[in-house]
Amino acid sequence: MHSPMTRHLTLTAAFLALVLGLATPAMALFTEVTVADEAEMGREFHQQIVKSMPLVEDPMITGYVEDVVQRVVDAMPPQPYRVTSTVIRNGSMNAFAVPGGYVYVLTGLMLNLKTEDQLAAVICHEMGHVSQRHVAKRMEDMELASIGSYVGLIAGAFLGATGGENNRNLGQALMMTSQAGAATAFLVYTKANEVEADHVGLTYLVDAGYRPQALAETFQIMLDKRWGMTGNKSLPSYLSTHPAMSERMAYLRLRTKELPPKALAQRADNSRFLRVQAVIRGNLSDPTASLAHFNSMAPGDFTCLDYMSHGMVLARVNKQAEATHAFERALECGGNDPLVLREAGGFFFRSGQFDKAEPLLKKALVRDPTDALTLFYNARLLGEKKQFPQAIKTMRLVLKEVPRDAEVHYHLGRLLGESGDLFAAHLHLAYSALYGHDIGQAKFHGKRAEGLARTPDQKERMEELKEEMKLYADA
Incomplete structure (x- = not known):
């Protein structure tokens, strides 16, 4: 037995x-x-x-x-x-x-x-x-x-x-x-x-x-x-x-x-499903298929979420003028929707149009102060203004919501580096590479962080990184 x-x-x-x-x-x-x-x-x-x-x-x-x-x-x-x-x-x-x-x-x-x-x-x-x-x-x-x-x-x-x-x-x-x-x-x-x-x-x-x-x-x-x-x-x-x-x-x-x-x-309220679907179609799906979907729609059938999602896809394929038009249409009918505000603000931020992005993202934050992506873009706006303490604090709030997000770790690392905290900067850049499945880059930043670790807290955080890297080593 x-x-x-x-x-x-x-x-x-x-x-x-x-x-x-x-x-x-x-x-x-x-x-x-x-x-x-x-x-x-x-x-x-x-x-x-x-x-x-x-x-x-x-x-x-x-x-x-x-x-x-x-x-x-x-x-x-x-x-x-x-x-x-x-x-x-x-x-x-x-x-x-x-x-x-x-x-x-x-x-x-x-x-x-x-x-x-x-x-x-x-x-x-x-x-x-x-x-x-x-x-x-x-x-x-x-x-x-x-x-x-x-x-x-x-x-x-x-x-x-x-x-x-x-x-x-x-x-x-x-x-x-x-x-x-x-x-x-x-x-x-x-x-x-x-x-x-x-x-x-x-x-x-x-x-x-x-x-x-x-x-x-x-x-x-x-x-x-x-x-x-x-x-x-x-x-x-x-x-x-x-x-x-x-x-x-x-x-x-x-x-x-x-x-x-x-x-x-009996039936479910479909509103959340449609909002999630719009984000998936705009940001997480094959852009060719998404564009074909929107091209098959009659202009009169577009909702605010459709305009927003269409703008997201157009931005992904670098059709900036068309994306701008789609987001403007979304804001015309959904200018109080925090999701539309978030995605439009994010688009203008990524386009370098910070003056356009800031009021949209601030309004989105007021309407939904817990949304992680809205906080993420607001943290990056603060970073552009060199307001590093507030930017870092805000980005850490985002990290609590998405602790394994490679992009959040990357931008937090950049903010920390610009603020002068090189140990924490390399630590988070290591996590970013790890969660992005780039083990070589993760090891590089991990070694840099280890060389800068001085305090007991920093050494403890290094041990946590090493343990996490072991889990990913064979992936």
Whole structure:
């Protein structure tokens, strides 16, 4: 009989083989996978995601997704672990949840859905897989497996996600590897798993107060978008590992019709979803696809958010005059909206038009004093005026909201350097490079900071940096 420690090491070794794309000899997998095992595997997997994938740091987006996930979780039976959400910047229409309660939503999914109800529907389906422990049960069906087939099992359960263009190591970690080979067909979610996740997910959706029709609607959108998606070569579509979608939509519609009128009438307020979607389309999506979207719209259909989002895309492709016009149109109809003010002010700041940017960003700050990006631009404005103490104080407030944001660390480092605090400057530039996956530059600034460390506090902060660098060293 294997001890709990041996069991844990075996499962963790298998999981790390998944994450690192390692090939090892055949290994026995145990016939029981406990909740503790799931939690540990999920934690190990999440560490690799954080190290390797381009994560969205904007609290407006991450906070919104967290709220939707939490609303779903609150409608579920109590779970044995805390559910956490992460937003990945990738154009694939995809989402997945892994053992241990880790939920991942890709920006491509949010961009191509129409309502919060539909986003919640996908999350509910994925949480159905987690709550019913489908991955663990599939593992328990296999008394012996090679690491390759174990990789196939986990990869199939994680919706066949691949990270190829984003990160070579993560691509090895998540893709359906050749090692999985013939085992793949057996190892992906079974039809019974999918049907159960559909039915359990629909129950969660209704109990959370969302529109029950949204689950079938979302599957239909995925079918319609299947051949027309752009800018998402690094991850396959949701449908790639969720077969028989048409059949499942049919029975979901039948079940939905049987629900009471009160359930059929409920729906989410869509305002936050549309605001988040506008930011994703403007700043985080493939610009060619975003421009095609706006070019297909009739001029009379543009909202203030559309003008703003269009301006953001135009700025990204260096069409400054057209971007200026779009932002001016956005300000005409949405001049009191802190999001429009923030994005317009940010555009004028990046264009060097500080006199235009300052009143917009100050007004945005008054209307939403906690918005991290508004604080970020105001801190940079203060830096341009050489008001370094206030600029640094403001940028540190931003850092509390987004502690792993490479750009925030970079600009804080610059401000600290200009103010004369060279140790802290190099420290934050090291963190910036680290979170930007430039290990060489991180080591360079880390050595410079270490050479300047004199006080016990500075030496302690150096040790914290070294520990963080160890986590990223193999990413």
